Amino acid sequence: MEKNKILVVDDDAKLRELLTRYLDQQGYSVETLPDARDIDRKLARNRPDLLVLDVMMPGEDGLALVRRLRAQGEMIPVIMLTARGEDIDRILGLEMGADDYLPKPFNPRELTARIQSVLRRHLATPALTASHDENALIHFGEFCLNLGQRELRQNDKPITLTSAEFAVISVLATHPRRPLTREQLMEMALGKGNGESLDRSIDVHISRLRKALDSETAGPRYIQTVWGYGYVFVPDGQARE
Structure with a gap:
């Protein structure tokens, strides 16, 4: 090997x-x-x-x-x-x-x-829900997330992501409309927990993802903040009530 x-x-x-x-x-x-x-x-x-x-x-x-x-x-x-x-x-x-x-x-x-x-x-592909396999394509807006090829595209143009950023967006996208705490994202996407659960790295990864996904909009559409809790992926980009 x-x-x-x-x-x-x-x-x-x-x-x-x-x-x-x-x-x-x-x-x-x-x-x-x-x-x-x-x-x-x-x-x-x-x-x-x-x-x-x-x-x-x-x-x-x-x-x-x-x-x-x-x-x-x-x-x-x-x-x-x-x-x-x-x-x-x-x-x-x-x-x-x-x-x-x-x-x-x-x-x-x-x-x-x-x-x-x-x-x-x-x-490797991060943890997925039972309704998604590793070859799933997740479409939202002008974006397509290819879990098998570990690729995010916007209007068929690839978007450059780090391994951590891809892990975070994959976990969020396979749990649509389900609010996830920072601790859950740390564990599910990055394999970190306990003492590292309050690490600010999740916020930085989210910030970078938002810049990639929302470069032409006034605010975050797909990864929205759940105040006092964490983040949620909203595939249609509409504001949550």
Whole structure:
């Protein structure tokens, strides 16, 4: 069985060495870079399955790199490493298009768990209702969500989504008109719960999805806020009473 390839980009040489040894022991094929200068060449010649990317690096930093890659339509999964666990770094990373983040310092076992979760989301369809199979097409407005191909299209044009964003919209769309709490979305879409249930990442993913779905409207149509509760998917885009 071919190993998943992980590319670690971090200017801390000791951390790169530690993660190389540890992730290799966990069954991954690992390469590292000290900065982002050669990232485009790596993606073109020996494409990894996932990037582990430090926020604070010399030259092009992690946030700028993710923003550039996403703007180019590059949707390789990205886990960002944020110094001191600053909320602003985490939120900015998600807003730029990262799939997940991990504050430094961290236990390598936690990084492995995050890698497994992101790769699982990237390759598999999230939990569906009994009335939908993995090859279902869900139409709403000018959009079509293809669960089997993991693709969202608007008027037959593909919309770029991260694995986390696709997981969130899939869970919402397969539970139409059913309000879901942030905690439920964290668990059903991202496989996170308990201590992580109040994580603001759901709000950031929802915000990015709304920008994609409502770019030409004054407010959210399909993903509506249930105040004091969470979010609900409304396929016809009409305001709830």
